[in-house]
Amino acid sequence: MDTTPSASGTPDAQAPYRTTGALATHAVHAGREDLAALGLHAAPLDLSTTYPSSDSRGEGLRLDEFAATGAQLEGPPVYARLDNPTVGRFEQALARLEGTESAVAFASGMAALTAVLLARSAAGLRHVVAVRPLYGCSDHLLSGGLLGTEVTWTDPEGIADAVRPDTALVMVETPANPTLAEVDLDAVARACGRVPLLVDNTFATPVLQRPREHGARFVLHSATKYLGGHGDVLGGVVACDEEFARDLRRIRFATGGVLHPLAGYLLLRGLSTLPVRVKEQSATAAELVRRLAADPRVTAVHYPRLGGAMVAFEVRDDPHEVISGVRLITPAVSLGSVDTLIQHPGSISHRIVAAGDRAAGGISEKLLRMSVGLEDVEDLWQDLDLALSGLRPRPEPRRETAVR
Numbered sequence: 001m002d003t004t005p006s007a008s009g010t011p012d013a014q015a016p017y018r019t020t021g022a023l024a025t026h027a028v029h030a031g032r033e034d035l036a037a038l039g040l041h042a043a044p045l046d047l048s049t050t051y052p053s054s055d056s057r058g059e060g061l062r063l064d065e066f067a068a069t070g071a072q073l074e075g076p077p078v079y080a081r082l083d084n085p086t087v088g089r090f091e092q093a094l095a096r097l098e099g100t101e102s103a104v105a106f107a108s109g110m111a112a113l114t115a116v117l118l119a120r121s122a123a124g125l126r127h128v129v130a131v132r133p134l135y136g137c138s139d140h141l142l143s144g145g146l147l148g149t150e151v152t153w154t155d156p157e158g159i160a161d162a163v164r165p166d167t168a169l170v171m172v173e174t175p176a177n178p179t180l181a182e183v184d185l186d187a188v189a190r191a192c193g194r195v196p197l198l199v200d201n202t203f204a205t206p207v208l209q210r211p212r213e214h215g216a217r218f219v220l221h222s223a224t225k226y227l228g229g230h231g232d233v234l235g236g237v238v239a240c241d242e243e244f245a246r247d248l249r250r251i252r253f254a255t256g257g258v259l260h261p262l263a264g265y266l267l268l269r270g271l272s273t274l275p276v277r278v279k280e281q282s283a284t285a286a287e288l289v290r291r292l293a294a295d296p297r298v299t300a301v302h303y304p305r306l307g308g309a310m311v312a313f314e315v316r317d318d319p320h321e322v323i324s325g326v327r328l329i330t331p332a333v334s335l336g337s338v339d340t341l342i343q344h345p346g347s348i349s350h351r352i353v354a355a356g357d358r359a360a361g362g363i364s365e366k367l368l369r370m371s372v373g374l375e376d377v378e379d380l381w382q383d384l385d386l387a388l389s390g391l392r393p394r395p396e397p398r399r400e401t402a403v404r
């Protein structure tokens, strides 16, 4: 972060901090610069849905301004669907990590993608060029026509030819969910020309890749995954320039897909450990990849050149037996948590994509996707090894629903 010393040259408690610009430092401090001046250590959690004001005329003018521009309100918030200070801290921090001017948070990754598509559609642009695979519900949102989007699926080499005058954006996910296929972002950005490039950076996180630096205009996250990091918060966010952030805020206000302030609080807290989690989980993933690649029960292992904590592999025998055979590893969809999760994309994360389209995207029915957590690598391997052996009995089906 660029900072200026105080006029006197002496340390000024009110001045922003100085750093080398290292991501690890921003992860801990971004969005929290004012806390010391407020006499606080942890970020305040503001759960207000509304805010008192005795000046209705003034509020009217502020609302006019927001409706016309989407610029963040000066002064106190008016109503939680426009703006929330705790969520604002998370947005500021994520924008810093992604190296963008702004970020706008939503109730989920899908709400975030929806807002991007609606914002472009409101500008009269409904055609999307996209590269498979994408996360299954992103694929469905684009191809299902639910938002009136028309999509041209292509490979990275076909992007320049697929772009039309009414193209709203080009969308890629790299490394992709679930195959971990990668695209060359610099080349893709060049092929986009003047059309904005949207990159789903959920798997890589800004720790491993900052798409803005490669020419992306919109960076999408399911914040539910690595940003939150503990499997206890649902959210989405778009990091972008302030001009598009204003469009997104107006869409968010109109459609109501806001991030809950408690989620904003948890996501801000999650960011502080993002670099260490990603590094540690990636090191364990790399070791598991090495062992899986040498295992005759595994026919293919997919792991990105970029690294990361996501591993995909194809098994010789029945993938469903591996899912039912794990005990330490959590057999559940989702990713990015501190515990290791495994799922079968053909049955869950990409179920909604037609079988033929799954196959076209390289998603084999033998494919398993694993999100490596913070457990000890030997414990994880022991669990995987036994699950791959198919020797474990199936767990008894649950007969009663636990009281929570």
Ligand code: MET
Pocket: 135, 177, 222, 333, 334, 335, 348, 349, 350
């Ligand atoms: C509801 S299915 C998937 C959730 C999540 N986006 C994943 O890929 O695991």
